[in-house]
Amino acid sequence: xxFPDAKKQFIKTWGTLGSEWGINRSMAQVHALLLxxxxxxxxxxxxxxxxxxxxxxxxxxxxxxxxxxxxKELIAGDRKEYxxxxxxxxxxxxRIAKERKRREIEPVLKALIQLQExxxxxxxxxxxxxxxxxxxxxxxxxxxxxxxxVMLKADESWFFGTLLKLLK
Amino acid sequence: xxFPDAKKQFIKTWGTLGSEWGINRSMAQVHALLLxxxxxxxxxxxxxxxxxxxxxxxxxxxxxxxxxxxxKELIAGDRKEYxxxxxxxxxxxxRIAKERKRREIEPVLKALIQLQExxxxxxxxxxxxxxxxxxxxxxxxxxxxxxxxVMLKADESWFFGTLLKLLK
DNA sequence: TTAAACTTTCAATAAATATTGAAAGTTTAA
DNA sequence: TTAAACTTTCAATATTTATTGAAAGTTTAA
Numbered sequence: 488x489x490f491p492d493a494k495k496q497f498i499k500t501w502g503t504l505g506s507e508w509g510i511n512r513s514m515a516q517v518h519a520l521l522l523x524x525x526x527x528x529x530x531x532x533x534x535x536x537x538x539x540x541x542x543x544x545x546x547x548x549x550x551x552x553x554x555x556x557x558x559k560e561l562i563a564g565d566r567k568e569y570x571x572x573x574x575x576x577x578x579x580x581x582r583i584a585k586e587r588k589r590r591e592i593e594p595v596l597k598a599l600i601q602l603q604e605x606x607x608x609x610x611x612x613x614x615x616x617x618x619x620x621x622x623x624x625x626x627x628x629x630x631x632x633x634x635x636x637v638m639l640k641a642d643e644s645w646f647f648g649t650l651l652k653l654l655k
Numbered sequence: 656x657x658f659p660d661a662k663k664q665f666i667k668t669w670g671t672l673g674s675e676w677g678i679n680r681s682m683a684q685v686h687a688l689l690l691x692x693x694x695x696x697x698x699x700x701x702x703x704x705x706x707x708x709x710x711x712x713x714x715x716x717x718x719x720x721x722x723x724x725x726x727k728e729l730i731a732g733d734r735k736e737y738x739x740x741x742x743x744x745x746x747x748x749x750r751i752a753k754e755r756k757r758r759e760i761e762p763v764l765k766a767l768i769q770l771q772e773x774x775x776x777x778x779x780x781x782x783x784x785x786x787x788x789x790x791x792x793x794x795x796x797x798x799x800x801x802x803x804x805v806m807l808k809a810d811e812s813w814f815f816g817t818l819l820k821l822l823k
Numbered sequence: 824t825t826a827a828a829c830t831t832t833c834a835a836t837a838a839a840t841a842t843t844g845a846a847a848g849t850t851t852a853a
Numbered sequence: 854t855t856a857a858a859c860t861t862t863c864a865a866t867a868t869t870t871a872t873t874g875a876a877a878g879t880t881t882a883a
Contacts, residue, residue, distance in 0.1 A: 509677040595672050613693055617661065634815065651805055
């Protein structure tokens, strides 16, 4: 396989994964492109490589910066903005985990805890099933949240090495 | 908060989480409804409770069955099909993990391994950056895959117990 | 200042995805 | 058998989400 095809294939694969995980396909593709770029790219580079519009490239780059997966880089003597992706895979995983925890797990946890205030009637089957499920789900999501915290504090070799060895 | 509101709130919360994770909002809502149902529901029950069409209810129930999160239940002397959700939260998590591993992680891993066949030119910066990133990503996704395998074999108290104890 | 170089915004449009509902298909009781 | 009871399918439609591109906004060099 020649380089241009390998590159296309990689971008496509990452884009597919992104969309399966609720992430905009273009955003995942811009990320893929930057992940394999040996040097900072401009908005124009991204537009050209992925055949997307300026607005699209700009918005997705901005989103990637919000996710802290990409940062702007200034190059002396050039007015253009350049972009680079974080290349350390473990660091990427941590940043994604951190954001998803904040954006998704925490609000759900909060909602579930709030729903635990519902008291209901002891003799009412529907009420009891609700209380039971919401209680168990709340506990579970709480543990998930704590687990992500552990992962955020850990370093990669501890996480994959020590932990997984202990769990076997 | 009264029961009907708590119920609505729960269904809404679960639906939102679903759509953030690339799952059809209706499918997540049908799941939520079944999770808190004290007894099996029919397609009609689902249609009515969620104000969705017969076709929609049917398709989402079928999808949930494919995910092994819901099963059909026969009630003697009744021609209708009834549906129940798995209620054990750890079991739900395992089944989701199992399916996502199979549908998403494994194909990406396969693609990344295949891309590692690309050899490239030593003096070519682009080639070297590509090889480096794809190699590291492949290793990482491989570890993720293994971790999910561990989780699938573990039981809940072992998994969260060990993990969370190590935090302290 | 000014104007060129560059970035951002956003209303219009396109594309993707979900939903409907009626028709076709299947099963069962009589 | 048949027809009622029930489930599934799928083309049409609606809804949501992503993309475009030109205009507005910002920054910088001269």
